[in-house]
Amino acid sequence: MQFVTEVGAASERSVAYVGGLAQLFGRSLRLLFFSPLKRTRLLQRAVHQAMAVGVGALPIMSLITFFVGVIIALQGAYQLQRLGAMQLVASLVSISITRELGPLITAIVVIGRSGSAFAAEIGTMRVTEELDALETMALDPVAFLVVPKFLAMAVMMPCLAVWSDFMGVLGGCLFGVVSGNFTFGSYVIATRDAMVPHDVATGIVKALVFGLVITAVGCQEGFSTGAGAEDVGRSTTSAVVVSILLVILIDLVFTVLFYLARGTA
């Protein structure tokens, strides 16, 4: 009986948590269109965030997805070689990167860089009463802090996903040219033939949703920070852990949906 109550309480908490995320998103959306603050200043802050979230992530993102591209090509070649199907390496890389790994790795890097930063920033502002100060200056913390973050993420995540698709394919290409029997040109043509616009599009949609979830979790964790430095650390940790969990879950749901949609078509 005790066990059932505990499970019940835990699921109630999880539903309430996700409800809180949706509420934060809804409030931000409303404040975006009916902003009590000046629009130009809002855009300035959004651009500032976009630089930090998107442009700042480019170097590390390029490096990681490039290597993942090489790894996928290597792992694939291992198996494909035995079947004498080395020419399929290009399509293997392009499909697995654009459909799955590009957006997912983008999300995980962004969680580490920005989701955690959102939670730490807002959490510290809670501890130092800066959030209260904003409120007493008639600057709604959600409108002032969260809306620009959502805006920046919604724009930058799809861009980053496309960029990581590109870098991943480039990584695969390196392997293809160095040790497979591809030339740069033939690899590009093989990739182009394997790549379906639909795959890239679903990747972009996924990246967008991931970005919104990461922002919502990071900011919510920040707002719910308690009263000390230790709590800021705790919020940051749970922002990262919860974001990763939710991103993987959403990825699963998306993949199942796309699979079913494909089955009926």
Place this chain on the structure above:
Amino acid sequence: MAAPSTPAPVVSARDLRVQYGDREVLHGLNFEIVHGETVVVLGGSGSGKSTLLRTLVGLEKPSSGAVHIKGVDITRASAREMDAIRKKIGLAFQGGALIGSLPVGENIALPLLEHTTLKPTTIEVMVRIKLEQVGLSGFENYSPAQLSGGMRKRAAFARALAMDPEILFFDEPSAGLDPITAAGIDDLILDLKKAYSMTMVVVTHELASAFLIADRIILLDRGSIVAMGPAQEVRDSRHPRVRQFLDRVADTTEDDDVDNLRLFTDGIR
């Protein structure tokens, strides 16, 4: 004695109760503050004076009762009404609460940039004036982290003054400062009082500064008002809790507890 009954109150609380969980922190406070008055809320730690301040500016929701600021009940005000009121009040936080990611100048410019249509050059001049008022001219480009505690407090005053508020709230303006800096802050409050005839509510536990700046004093003890009136009247009060607070007499109850405990433990030994 002044006649506070004639002008309409700028800030008033009626049967104000605030609860954290099931613990009531403020037990039904009633008071009125009129225009141009400096009211000091005195009280020990845990007396509920910071909670009172947070409730007066709308950061804390009372569990019952009403707070009126300039005639509007802020416990029932819409977000829009609340924003309008907040533009007329300034709050200087205990720790400053300056936005850490912005330099001092931009912190002070922030409400002006967001809420007014003034030109950036005008705002720059205003920021310089406000900083000069609090004795921090030339510190526009410092980050809050580079300032000392007292400077941060003064920068917070400058920010609270930025919108030329009608009502100023101070949370522990001189707590944790050396006597010289604390005296400087008292002078600053007196200057503001003289120059702008602002309505000010100061929360503090510093007796000397309270009697220096206050027109009226509200003495809070464990969430209730034990004394309220002109500074002189409170100073001469015969109420035992007031006397204890003003004469800095330690609470004896805790010592009794320790004695009792010792009695018991000695017996065991």
